[in-house]
Amino acid sequence: MSDLRDLYQELILDHTKRPRNFGQLATANRKAEGFNPLCGDRVTVHLELDGDTVREIHFEGSGCAISTASASLMTEAIKGLRVEDARALFEQVHKLVTGASGPNGGGPSLGKLVVLAGVRDYPIRVKCASLPWHTLCAALSGGDETVTTE
Amino acid sequence: MKAPRRAHPRERSSSGLDVARIRKDFPILERTIRGKPLVYINNAATTQKPRAVIDAVSRYYAHYNSNVHRGLDELTEQATEAFETARAKAQSFIGAADEREVVFVRGTTEAINLVAQSFVRPRMREGDEILITEMEHHSNIVPWQLVCEQTGARLRVLPFDERGELVLEQLDQLLTPRTRFLALAHVSNALGTVNPVGQIVDAARAAGVPVLVDGAQAAPHLRVDVRELGCDFYAFSGHKTYGPTGIGVLYGRAELLDAMPPYHGGGEMIRSVTFERTTYHDIPYKFEAGTPNTAGAIGLGAAIDYLAGIDAAALQAHEEEVLAYATEKVSEVPGVRVTGTAKEKVSIVSFVMEGVHAHDVGTILDREGVAARAGHHCAQPVMQHFGVPATTRASFGLYNTRQEVDRLIEGLHRVHEIFG
Numbered sequence: 074m075s076d077l078r079d080l081y082q083e084l085i086l087d088h089t090k091r092p093r094n095f096g097q098l099a100t101a102n103r104k105a106e107g108f109n110p111l112c113g114d115r116v117t118v119h120l121e122l123d124g125d126t127v128r129e130i131h132f133e134g135s136g137c138a139i140s141t142a143s144a145s146l147m148t149e150a151i152k153g154l155r156v157e158d159a160r161a162l163f164e165q166v167h168k169l170v171t172g173a174s175g176p177n178g179g180g181p182s183l184g185k186l187v188v189l190a191g192v193r194d195y196p197i198r199v200k201c202a203s204l205p206w207h208t209l210c211a212a213l214s215g216g217d218e219t220v221t222t223e
Numbered sequence: 224m225k226a227p228r229r230a231h232p233r234e235r236s237s238s239g240l241d242v243a244r245i246r247k248d249f250p251i252l253e254r255t256i257r258g259k260p261l262v263y264i265n266n267a268a269t270t271q272k273p274r275a276v277i278d279a280v281s282r283y284y285a286h287y288n289s290n291v292h293r294g295l296d297e298l299t300e301q302a303t304e305a306f307e308t309a310r311a312k313a314q315s316f317i318g319a320a321d322e323r324e325v326v327f328v329r330g331t332t333e334a335i336n337l338v339a340q341s342f343v344r345p346r347m348r349e350g351d352e353i354l355i356t357e358m359e360h361h362s363n364i365v366p367w368q369l370v371c372e373q374t375g376a377r378l379r380v381l382p383f384d385e386r387g388e389l390v391l392e393q394l395d396q397l398l399t400p401r402t403r404f405l406a407l408a409h410v411s412n413a414l415g416t417v418n419p420v421g422q423i424v425d426a427a428r429a430a431g432v433p434v435l436v437d438g439a440q441a442a443p444h445l446r447v448d449v450r451e452l453g454c455d456f457y458a459f460s461g462h463k464t465y466g467p468t469g470i471g472v473l474y475g476r477a478e479l480l481d482a483m484p485p486y487h488g489g490g491e492m493i494r495s496v497t498f499e500r501t502t503y504h505d506i507p508y509k510f511e512a513g514t515p516n517t518a519g520a521i522g523l524g525a526a527i528d529y530l531a532g533i534d535a536a537a538l539q540a541h542e543e544e545v546l547a548y549a550t551e552k553v554s555e556v557p558g559v560r561v562t563g564t565a566k567e568k569v570s571i572v573s574f575v576m577e578g579v580h581a582h583d584v585g586t587i588l589d590r591e592g593v594a595a596r597a598g599h600h601c602a603q604p605v606m607q608h609f610g611v612p613a614t615t616r617a618s619f620g621l622y623n624t625r626q627e628v629d630r631l632i633e634g635l636h637r638v639h640e641i642f643g
């Protein structure tokens with residue numbers, strides 16, 4: 074009973090039901106699409122890069138609670154970061170969701186994002202949480218092709 | 224068009240099936256998942272195996288493992304005999320006239336690819352057409368798309384309606400003078416619909432179009448008689464019919480198989496080989512290149528025997544009862560919409576929950592010990608028809624009970640608790 078609540082924490086459910094920074098972005102100058110062929114989740118990340126800084130970030134798509142919440146939380150965390158800090162955060166989140174960062178994982182810089190740690194106990198759901206982040210990386214790199222989780 | 228012919232369900236009866244006894248035959252049903260008794264309702268993906276099948280496979284490996292058709296020793300003789308006996312069982316299971324019409328393959332997917340490449344591809348000219356339906360599994364779509372790419376042929380699609388029934392009024396118009404082949408599911412894996420195959424075959428034959436029937440989801444539920452259906456090819460998978468993985472059957476009418484070129488080249492399928500010229504073996508061996516899945520075929524034979532030992536009418540009545548109960552209970556859960564409400568269905572209930580993605584439903588059910596399937600079920604066009612990315616699918620087998628349906632429903636209430 075309690076373990077399902079570890080995955081579906083209030084913060085996750087809140088971001089699923091009311092995703093932040095959802096929709097297109099008129100000022101975007103970078104964009105990437107992500108696709109998980111296993112479950113059909115799709116996400117598009119729109120970025121407005123101003124020099125070295127992510128001025129704005131939006132996402133669109135359809136997916137499960139985990140991928141939607143992960144994308145929504147990501148937009149909040151990334152907005153205003155410099156590109157290299159955004160990449161560093163991606164690395165940390167990746168370690169967090171795969172369990173590579175240890176049981177308490179992540180350290181203080183992750184903030185709210187630690188709620189994503191719940192997916193570690195659900196190996197097939199790890200990709201749901203990481204898809205938006207891989208897509209972010211593709212957008213930061215300026216690549217235009219669709220990234221997939223496979 | 225004529226009135227629909229009944230799709231050969233096992234006869235109806237209200238007589239009870241001894242489900243408790245049947246459940247004892249399946250060792251896996253004793254296990255727990257996360258501390259809860261396993262509720263396995265993902266039978267359309269693959270069925271569980273009765274001990275008789277598991278034992279037949281291990282007996283083969285423990286006592287008479289050998290390469291079939293390739294030696295003169297006692298072991299080879301026993302293995303070959305068991306392999307060919309399994310073929311005869313498969314023949315009678317689908318009502319084929321002749322053992323030579325039963326080709327062992329890896330499964331439905333390989334059977335369809337074999338027909339696509341060996342029978343259909345050589346007959347196609349640019350602008351010719353292959354007709355399929357909107358409810359096909361990807362394995363009855365992609366092989367035809369490959370043929371279309373290879374030959375310049377065109378794929379046409381017979382749609383289904385909101386209930387998940389084929390729109391038969393459009394059949395005559397889709398069977399054009401360019402139609403060279405028709406392939407369709409006997410039963411849809413995503414919707415549960417039983418298609419009026421006999422009627423469709425009649426229409427195709429009248430138009431001179433050969434027909435392949437994908438029986439992957441029909442074989443475990445319906446009595447199949449390929450001669451009554453009148454189809455030219457029929458395919459099914461062992462693993463969905465309580466048998467092992469990696470084995471399946473392609474039925475083809477002997478005269479068609481005879482005239483077809485081989486699909487794979489290698490050992491077993493030849494009569495003589497020189498560098499100048501190779502002559503092929505007779506059917507079915509012409510299509511069975513290489514060492515076959517002997518254990519799988521023997522296990523499939525055991526599965527067919529197992530099913531034959533169960534009163535068909537009682538089994539059908541039981542599956543219908545579980546289907547009716549599950550449909551009613553699932554539909555009562557707030558926010559649930561059942562996709563696939565055809566009049567003729569096997570025991571598959573596919574549904575979506577408003578505001579909750581199927582994968583979240585699947586994860587929560589799994590934590591409750593309920594193994595159902597969440598996804599697109601390898602039938603993305605069906606998902607597109609209903610405008611959803613995925614559904615949750617409960618597919619029942621002969622060992623499932625109403626109590627297990629109740630466990631599913633409890634799981635769905637748990638989804639509501641969590642998602643509010």
Ligand SMILES: Cc1ncc(COP(=O)(O)O)c(C=O)c1O
Nearest residue numbers: 330331332360362412437439460
């Ligand atoms: C209707 C249908 N056709 C074909 C297949 C493919 O069967 P296999 O994977 O055993 O080759 C399936 C399996 O999911 C199916 O449900």
